[in-house]
Amino acid sequence: MTTTYPFPVSGDEFKGKRVLVTGGTKGMGQAMVRRFTLSGASVATTARSPLSDGQAVPLFVQTDIGTAAGVQDVISRIQQEWGGLDILVNNVGGSDAQNGGYKALSDDDWQKALNVNLLASVRLDRAFLPGMIERKSGVILHISSIQHRLPLYDATLAYAAAKGALNTYNKGLANEVGPKGVRVNMISPGFIETSGAHGMILQLAQSSGISEDAARQQIMNMIGGIPIGRPGQPEEV
Structure with a gap:
């Protein structure tokens, strides 16, 4: 890769x-x-x-x-x-x-x-x-x-x-x-979507009965929003 x-x-x-x-x-x-x-x-x-x-x-x-x-x-x-x-x-x-x-x-x-x-x-x-x-x-x-x-x-x-x-x-x-x-x-x-963070997204989605995308957005909202509208990637740190 x-x-x-x-x-x-x-x-x-x-x-x-x-x-x-x-x-x-x-x-x-x-x-x-x-x-x-x-x-x-x-x-x-x-x-x-x-x-x-x-x-x-x-x-x-x-x-x-x-x-x-x-x-x-x-x-x-x-x-x-x-x-x-x-x-x-x-x-x-x-x-x-x-x-x-x-x-x-x-x-x-x-x-x-x-x-x-x-x-x-x-x-x-x-x-x-x-x-x-x-x-x-x-x-x-x-x-x-x-x-x-x-x-x-x-x-x-x-x-x-x-x-x-x-x-x-x-x-x-x-x-x-x-x-x-x-x-x-x-x-x-901030919110970097590593494999560990993705696991947290899935855990939140399952426990809250919401979709993966909704869980991701909920986390972004909880930390005050992200101007680019998505989590960061590891290579961007």
Whole structure:
């Protein structure tokens, strides 16, 4: 399948850079892995599931970075193979909580949301920042969500709260390490129709007894509308 990007791609823009994109086998993560690879970077990624047939990544770690042990798996492999990173993209995130608002969220649901959407980034940053600071060069990107300020409370309240915490952490970390040569930035995508988001559309359609298109429109309305009239695509982030 040919991927079309809405911006120029240079074959040497990231030449020689060591890049980790967490959760890079689907959706936005997969699009970022492709983009960095096309631009000359050495790219590593992670996922809980094995690579699909036909997928190829220079360095792949199959693990769950929603756990401290899973994060350590990634850290150990990167340090062993590359000795550090130049660019860290903390992309892993999401929610599989059931519908039902605050009443449906157990302590386990809340802890899982924090582990995946906040603590995975904190743990990886803590491991790779010292090398970046020593070199006085490096970039950390945190992929947040528009839900940090426009939460969809029915099924993703814990997710939205964790992303809000990630935003605050991002600002503080940027202030701390910016003067030491490391750039820390955050991207808060709106409604991007990844496979996970499409699953949420189908879940809403089924639970509400409406069509898929109506469910998609309902989500767009809940986040205040989208000027182009459709969700974004992963390659557009």
